[in-house]
Amino acid sequence: FYDYWAAGVLLNRGQDPYDIGALHAVQRAAGLQVESGAGYSYPLFFAHLLRPLALIAAPQAGFVFMGLSLIALACAIALLLGSIPRLSWPVALVGGAAAGLFPPVIGSLYFGQANLLVLLALTVAYGCVTPGPMLGLASAIKLYPISGFLAAITERPPRWRRLAIGLAVLGVLLLLQLGAGGASIAGRAGYFLGPDTYWTNESINGWLSRLGIASTWTNPPLPGLPVEPFMLVGVAILAAVTVVVLLRAAKRPWEGALALSLWLGVVAAPKNSLWNFTPLLLCIAFIWTAVRGRWWIVAVGVVGWLLIELQAQLDSTRETVYQASPALAWLSSTGLYGALIIGGLTAYVLLRPGLTHRGALTG
Numbered sequence: 001f002y003d004y005w006a007a008g009v010l011l012n013r014g015q016d017p018y019d020i021g022a023l024h025a026v027q028r029a030a031g032l033q034v035e036s037g038a039g040y041s042y043p044l045f046f047a048h049l050l051r052p053l054a055l056i057a058a059p060q061a062g063f064v065f066m067g068l069s070l071i072a073l074a075c076a077i078a079l080l081l082g083s084i085p086r087l088s089w090p091v092a093l094v095g096g097a098a099a100g101l102f103p104p105v106i107g108s109l110y111f112g113q114a115n116l117l118v119l120l121a122l123t124v125a126y127g128c129v130t131p132g133p134m135l136g137l138a139s140a141i142k143l144y145p146i147s148g149f150l151a152a153i154t155e156r157p158p159r160w161r162r163l164a165i166g167l168a169v170l171g172v173l174l175l176l177q178l179g180a181g182g183a184s185i186a187g188r189a190g191y192f193l194g195p196d197t198y199w200t201n202e203s204i205n206g207w208l209s210r211l212g213i214a215s216t217w218t219n220p221p222l223p224g225l226p227v228e229p230f231m232l233v234g235v236a237i238l239a240a241v242t243v244v245v246l247l248r249a250a251k252r253p254w255e256g257a258l259a260l261s262l263w264l265g266v267v268a269a270p271k272n273s274l275w276n277f278t279p280l281l282l283c284i285a286f287i288w289t290a291v292r293g294r295w296w297i298v299a300v301g302v303v304g305w306l307l308i309e310l311q312a313q314l315d316s317t318r319e320t321v322y323q324a325s326p327a328l329a330w331l332s333s334t335g336l337y338g339a340l341i342i343g344g345l346t347a348y349v350l351l352r353p354g355l356t357h358r359g360a361l362t363g
Contacts, residue, residue, distance in 0.1 A: 001062050001112025002032045007040035007047040008054030017047050030058045041271070044176040045140045046114060062112055069109060072120040073100065079123045080285040083255060095288075102305075103312035103335075104277040115278040118142050122262060126255050126282050132162040136169030144272060145279070146170070147265030151257035154246035193270055195227040199318050199332070200273035202311065204234045207333040217318045218329040235268045242347075249350040256350045259283040263343040267336060274311055274335045283346040290349040301345055307338030 006026040007017035015022055020039035027034055040047060053061040077099045081092045099105065108115040118138045122145060125134035132152070138145040149166060152159035196206055197215030205227070210218050212225025242264045246257055259282040266272060266279055284301065291297055311334045314321055322328045 001065050002027055002030075002034055002058055003038075003040045004042075004047065004050050004065075004112070004114070005054055005058050005061050006030075006032075008050040008052075011044075011047055011051055012054050017044065027058075032058055042114070042142065043140055043174060045173045048176060065112060066109060069112075069116040072116045073105060073109075076116070076120045076123040076281070079120075079127055080281060083127055083285060084288055099281055099284075102278070102281060103309050104275050104280070107273075107275040107312065108278060111275060113273075113275045114141055115275055118145065119278045119281065121145075122148070122258075122279055122282060126258055126285075128254055131254070131258070132164070132166030133169045134166075136166040136171075136173065139166075139170050140173035142276070144265035144269035144276065145262060147268070148258055148261045150243065150246060150261040150264070151254065154243060154257065155254075156247075193228075195231075196271060199315060200275070201271060202267075202274045202277065202333060202335040202339070203270055203272040204238070204268060204336070205231045205270035206272075207336050208234070210329050210332050218322045218332050219326040221326040221329050231270065238268055239264060245347045245350060252350045253286075255282070256286045256346065259286045260343065260346045260350060263339070263346060267339050267343065274308070274315070277308060277335065277339055280308075280339060280342050283342050287342070287345050287349055290352070297345065297349075300341060304338040304341035304345070307334045307341065311335030311338070 003023065006023045009026045010017045010019070010022055017023065017040045023039050024034075050061075050065075053064060056064075077096050080099070081087060081096060087095075104115065107113070118141050121134045121138040121141075125131040125138070125148065135145060135148045138148075149163055152162045152166070195209040195213055197209045197213050197218070198206070199215070199217055200206075201209070208225065208227045208230050209215075210220065211222045212220050212227050214220055214223075242260060245260065246252070249257070259279075262279045263283055266277055269276070284305075287297060287301055314331055314334065318332075322332060
């Protein structure tokens with residue numbers, strides 16, 4: 001959060017929020033210590049949203065932001081539970097508590113990430129309430145939700161109006177990049193697309209980077225691995241498989257198509273941390289509609305969830321857990337493995353429309 005706050009401070013002063021030196025100077029002057037040092041790396045729109053919070057001291061601003069995130073989380077969980085047909089109150093209460101304990105949710109609250117605000121916008125889109133504008137809004141904060149537009153493009157016939165409105169909203173909000181700092185973020189394109197071994201990165205890029213490049217906490221089991229070509233091939237394969245599933249699922253509901261499309265953005269975006277896995281709650285809510293006595297679906301889904309939980313536990317002991325052998329670097333991406341399992345289940349349910357309570361197209 002303190003990167004967001006400092007970016008807002010710089011905007012209030014008429015300075016470039018992407019100037020890492022200036023941003024760190026603001027943080028030091030406020031007595032803050034930030035671990036990553038990567039600076040503000042989001043579109044300007046979100047920094048402008050936080051300019052009011054940048055007018056107050058960082059600790060107080062952090063409490064306000066946490067409060068807003070908790071409200072957004074509660075609303076998102078309520079909307080997701082409400083989207084599941086014939087859900088009993090006991091199951092709803094357990095499901096709501098479990099969603100609140102989802103490791104990416106806890107991490108987003110702890111580190112002050114914007115993910116819960118993004119989750120609320122995506123959950124509104126999941127319920128087919130102004131999906132285009134909500135996807136545009138979410139994408140203007142974190143960029144990776146732009147993959148959600150695949151759900152509109154691959155419908156038969158395509159939802160061109162939904163796509164056009166969403167991209168128009170995104171385009172208008174990104175016009176802010178033409179102001180202060182627009183050139184600065186463009187100049188950091190190599191940073192966003194290059195290898196990244198940082199411990200929180202649970203994307204395809206992070207997985208391959210730690211396998212091929214030494215990091216602070218891991219030793220590479222495959223030194224010299226050409227990370228960027230492999231990443232491009234891996235992402236291309238995942239994208240192609242996702243598009244094929246969306247096209248073959250002729251009677252798919254909007255909710256499932258959106259969940260799978262967002263899943264692709266979550267695992268494919270090159271700098272996505274474990275905390276950015278919060279949209280997987282949409283996949284989990286959609287998968288639950290297919291349970292109806294098929295407890296093997298629950299069992300497989302729980303394995304995916306537990307792998308994400310395991311990643312959070314491994315990260316908490318990252319200083320020692322990976323040091324014994326380079327082979328242990330494979331464990332630094334257990335969160336990604338869990339996400340792949342959840343994505344695979346989502347695709348399976350989409351391809352078997354008779355499994356859900358919805359079956360036919362909705363929205």
